Amino acid sequence: MPTLALIDGNNFYCSCERVFNPALNGVPVIVLSNNDGCVVARSNEVKDLGVKMGTPLFQMVDLVRRHGIRVLSSNYTLYGDLSRRMMAVIGQFSPLQEIYSIDECFLDFTGIADVRARALALRRRVQQWVGIPVCVGIGPSKTLAKLANHIAKKGLHPTAVGVFDYAALSSSEQDALLGRISVSEVWGIGPRHALSLQGYGIATVKDLRDADPRLMRRRYSVVMERTVAELRGIACLELGEVVSAKQQIMVSRSFGMLIERYAELREALASYMTRAAEKLRAQRSVTSAVLVFIRTNPFREGDPQRHVSTTVPLACPSDDTRILLQAATAGLRQLYRPGYRYQKAGVLLLDLTSALTIQADLFDDRPGERGQRLMQTVDRLNRHMGRDTVRFGAPNVRQRWTLRAAHKSRCYTTRWDELPSART
DNA sequence: TCTGGGGTCCTAGGACCC
DNA sequence: TCTGGGGTCCTAGGACCC
Numbered sequence: 001m002p003t004l005a006l007i008d009g010n011n012f013y014c015s016c017e018r019v020f021n022p023a024l025n026g027v028p029v030i031v032l033s034n035n036d037g038c039v040v041a042r043s044n045e046v047k048d049l050g051v052k053m054g055t056p057l058f059q060m061v062d063l064v065r066r067h068g069i070r071v072l073s074s075n076y077t078l079y080g081d082l083s084r085r086m087m088a089v090i091g092q093f094s095p096l097q098e099i100y101s102i103d104e105c106f107l108d109f110t111g112i113a114d115v116r117a118r119a120l121a122l123r124r125r126v127q128q129w130v131g132i133p134v135c136v137g138i139g140p141s142k143t144l145a146k147l148a149n150h151i152a153k154k155g156l157h158p159t160a161v162g163v164f165d166y167a168a169l170s171s172s173e174q175d176a177l178l179g180r181i182s183v184s185e186v187w188g189i190g191p192r193h194a195l196s197l198q199g200y201g202i203a204t205v206k207d208l209r210d211a212d213p214r215l216m217r218r219r220y221s222v223v224m225e226r227t228v229a230e231l232r233g234i235a236c237l238e239l240g241e242v243v244s245a246k247q248q249i250m251v252s253r254s255f256g257m258l259i260e261r262y263a264e265l266r267e268a269l270a271s272y273m274t275r276a277a278e279k280l281r282a283q284r285s286v287t288s289a290v291l292v293f294i295r296t297n298p299f300r301e302g303d304p305q306r307h308v309s310t311t312v313p314l315a316c317p318s319d320d321t322r323i324l325l326q327a328a329t330a331g332l333r334q335l336y337r338p339g340y341r342y343q344k345a346g347v348l349l350l351d352l353t354s355a356l357t358i359q360a361d362l363f364d365d366r367p368g369e370r371g372q373r374l375m376q377t378v379d380r381l382n383r384h385m386g387r388d389t390v391r392f393g394a395p396n397v398r399q400r401w402t403l404r405a406a407h408k409s410r411c412y413t414t415r416w417d418e419l420p421s422a423r424t
Numbered sequence: 425t426c427t428g429g430g431g432t433c434c435t436a437g438g439a440c441c442c
Numbered sequence: 443t444c445t446g447g448g449g450t451c452c453t454a455g456g457a458c459c460c
Contacts, residue, residue: 033428040428040460056427074428101460190458221434223458250430299427346429404426 002235003109003138003167005119006145007090007126009083010133010153012103013041016082017072019131020412020420028069032057035254035404036073073405081413086130093122098239106145108239109138119163139166142237143230146187147205156181178206178231188227193220205231245283245352251276252346255401258297259342265294266332268401270393273328273347277321280349281379284356286317287349290324292331297343306340311350319355320371321378321392 009015013031018024028045032038039046039055046069051060057071064071083102091097096108109115119136126134137149144166151157152164157177159168169177183205184194200219202208209231217225226236251272259265269292280287293309312327328347381390410418 035426035428037427054427058426061426104460188458192457221457223434246431248431252429254428297427344428348430 001140001233002239003112003115003140004142004145004235004239005094005107005109005115006100006137006142006149007105007107007122007134008149009086009103010135011041011043011047012083012132013074013079014043015132016079017075017409018043019082020078021409024070028067029072030064030069031072031074032407033074035256036406037254040074071407073408075409075411077411077414078409081411082130082132086126086132086134089126089129090122090134092125093118096239096241098241099243106142106239116163116165116168119165123162134162136163137166138164140233141230141235142239143187143227144233147181147185147231150181150185151177175206178209179204181205183208186227186231188223193224196220245285245354246279247352249276249279249285249287249349249352250346251279252293252344252348253401253403254344255342256404257400259401260338260340262332262336262338264399264401265336265342265345266329267399269294269328269332269345269347270325272345273324274321274388274391276347276349277319277324277375278379278382280324280352281319281355281375284354285352286319286355287314287324288317288351288353289313289349290327290331291348291350292328292335292345293348294332294335294342294345296340300341303341304339306337306342308335310334317351317353320375322371324349325392 014024014029017029017031024043026045027043028049029043030039030046030051031041033040036057038057039051039053039060042051042053045067049063049067049069051063057064060069063069079102086103087097087099087105090105090107094107094109098106100106109118112118115138119138123134123136126132135149135152137145137147137152139145139148148164148166151166152160152162155161157164157169159165166174181204182194183189183197183202184191186205186208189197189208197203197208202211208228211228213225213228216228229236253268253272255268259268273290289311291309291311293307295307296303296305298305298307310331312331314323314327318324331347378390382388410420412418412420
């Protein structure tokens with residue numbers, strides 16, 4: 001039986017902000033989504049106030065003022081860099097690590113004599129070396145490791161202090177514990193499934209673990225059947241170390257303000273497509289179809305609504321920004337209608353395949369290799385000199401559609417001019 | 425006034441074929 | 443009034459995750 005650990009950073013974005021700004025320690029902190037729209041991270045103090053994930057900022061201005069909540073725009077450059085450092089330290093504790101998200105990873109602890117001691121040491125080292133508090137959940141399957149992590153974080157068991165090992169419990173202790181946790185805490189059980197399960201009398205994790213797997217498959221899907229097995233300690237989800245190439249690449253944003261004009265939409269989409277093409281080349285893929293979408297603000301019920309998308313096939317799979325920009329513009333031309341106030345747009349690269357097996361387009365008169373060398377050069381320049389040093393079609397930066405980010409912290413670890421200073 | 429972004433997997437149902 | 447059956451492939455949409 002495998003032993004898996006799930007490690008994640010507590011209130012990760014808030015903790016990242018606190019690393020370089022100690023004044024944020026012990027006070028309520030929130031980090032906002034793009035455009036300063038919703039809450040995407042809450043410090044414990046804010047969670048204690050009952051603020052839910054995803055709450056729009058404008059709905060809590062009062063609370064912010066009353067409790068002196070510190071409000072921050074998201075700084076993904078900082079979080080990404082601290083994530084890399086955190087993952088590197090965690091990776092020292094096992095030969096097999098699967099990085100699952102910016103703040104979470106699985107480790108293989110199979111065969112380790114004292115997993116609890118190992119987990120405690122890991123926790124101490126990440127705190128000391130990176131400054132991020134983490135919790136460790138340990139179990140015989142990914143789903144149980146995730147659940148153990150939840151137990152560790154909430155202190156749901158006397159032995160759970162930042163670290164919790166599910167397998168260390170006797171089966172009667174396991175029953176009692178799972179009987180006290182809502183089924184909605186299980187990985188893969190979202191709000192819809194939780195509600196539906198409750199209709200069948202399945203309210204706790206224990207209820208779900210003891211449900212008939214075949215029946216669950218029939219009522220829901222093979223995913224639910226797997227979840228039941230995982231809760232029983234039968235590992236169905238493998239630990240994967242290699243980050244496989246993405247099957248789709250999406251870049252989309254809400255605008256800083258509503259947009260009506262075609263030219264502005266085109267600029268915004270060109271900027272998103274440029275970024276998408278960079279991501280595509282970074283994973284050495286090519287795309288053969290591009291989906292473009294634009295939409296109005298669904299929350300403005302009085303406004304005429306439009307929510308449309310179109311897929312533009314490419315004659316030949318490509319990773320060339322110029323070709324992809326043409327496709328984005330062609331898509332927009334199809335979709336655009338005047339008289340609407342657009343709030344968001346995006347591009348989605350579909351049908352990704354490896355760039356190494358690309359087939360030449362018989363009708364392409366552009367020498368493919370020269371195009372590739374050009375793209376490589378552009379990517380290298382932008383990587384070293386900063387994003388958008390070189391770009392196509394030269395959209396002016398800082399347009400009306402660009403994001404709002406009124407409370408952004410500095411890029412302490414990735415920009416020379418924004419390094420923290422010990423004394424000023 | 426103000427409501428994120430980027431993914432994955434699964435299923436149902438239609439199109440199409442023989 | 444009668445109007446096959448089974449397989450495959452593709453797409454849209456749902457549900458979930460962080």
